[in-house]
Amino acid sequence: MDIIEKMYSKDGEPRSAFARDSLEFSERVEGIVSQFGEQPSDTWKSISTPQWNNIYQDEVVSVVNRMIPLYLKELSPSATGRKFFLGSGRVYDKIYIMTDEATCSLPRPNGSIPLFIGSLVNVFGQPGTEDLSRYKCLYFKCDNHNTVEEWAGETLKEGLYQTFYSATFDDENQNNRLRIKSYAYDTVGPFTDWDKIHTMMKEMNDA
Amino acid sequence: MTNIIKPFNILREVIEEDGVTGVTFEVSKINTIEELDVDNKVTVGDYWAGGSSTRTKMTSYLSVPADEDIETYLYKYLKGEGWIS
Numbered sequence: 001m002d003i004i005e006k007m008y009s010k011d012g013e014p015r016s017a018f019a020r021d022s023l024e025f026s027e028r029v030e031g032i033v034s035q036f037g038e039q040p041s042d043t044w045k046s047i048s049t050p051q052w053n054n055i056y057q058d059e060v061v062s063v064v065n066r067m068i069p070l071y072l073k074e075l076s077p078s079a080t081g082r083k084f085f086l087g088s089g090r091v092y093d094k095i096y097i098m099t100d101e102a103t104c105s106l107p108r109p110n111g112s113i114p115l116f117i118g119s120l121v122n123v124f125g126q127p128g129t130e131d132l133s134r135y136k137c138l139y140f141k142c143d144n145h146n147t148v149e150e151w152a153g154e155t156l157k158e159g160l161y162q163t164f165y166s167a168t169f170d171d172e173n174q175n176n177r178l179r180i181k182s183y184a185y186d187t188v189g190p191f192t193d194w195d196k197i198h199t200m201m202k203e204m205n206d207a
Numbered sequence: 208m209t210n211i212i213k214p215f216n217i218l219r220e221v222i223e224e225d226g227v228t229g230v231t232f233e234v235s236k237i238n239t240i241e242e243l244d245v246d247n248k249v250t251v252g253d254y255w256a257g258g259s260s261t262r263t264k265m266t267s268y269l270s271v272p273a274d275e276d277i278e279t280y281l282y283k284y285l286k287g288e289g290w291i292s
């Protein structure tokens with residue numbers, strides 16, 4: 001199987017993401033199309049297995065886009081994706097915006113480096129009218145795994161090659177922390193070096 | 208109030224005969240070009256900055272019947288024509 005990412009959260013089974021050139025990608029796209037109708041899957045980089053999310057009380061399939069849709073450009077995202085809520089039938093786009101130590105106001109473990117903040121976007125015509133933008137996911141790096149586990153108050157899965165983390169907050173409720181995720185990579189791959197990508201993008205933006 | 212992003216942009220509206228609304232709009236779509244880099248290297252140009260693609264923008268005009276919601280009618284039309292998915 002061509003798994004390019006494993007994500008762990010204690011409220012659901014591990015989530016696997018498959019690259020677009022894999023059989024699993026094609027099969028999972030077929031499943032999404034059968035439930036949600038035609039999708040722009042030729043612009044997708046990966047698709048995941050469903051994972052239960054306690055915040056949304058639903059099984060969610062995650063897609064990462066290969067390119068940023070033009071209608072999202074005005075939000076200046078660094079990357080984008082789409083979330084399919086299998087139980088409720090809702091669809092939201094997700095945007096990932098660069099952040100850094102100076103501008104990030106979300107809580108995080110000591111010594112961690114904030115990289116991106118993700119949030120869900122309502123797109124006209126997509127099912128799902130509830131505004132979910134209050135839920136902010138902070139994606140961060142921390143070289144000390146124990147520090148993150150202490151901060152999270154739970155054991156987190158660690159990768160052999162690299163581990164990154166994300167915490168979801170409710171920014172309409174004093175940034176109350178709702179969920180912790182770890183992204184454990186055992187070998188190098190297309191999604192494994194968030195920090196390098198962040199550095200390259202910052203250099204491009206500063207140039 | 209929920210901020211809803213629209214995958215089209217209405218530029219102008221005019222009233223035609225019998226209450227029909229003429230809408231000038233623009234819409235864009237991405238045409239992908241398969242990646243040459245298939246060895247899983249991480250590159251800014253591939254994953255994060257836009258991938259290999261061309262973008263097509265269309266500006267056109269549509270007459271919307273008087274009893275129809277303009278944005279919903281336009282959305283359904285563009286979805287049916289393959290401009291939105």
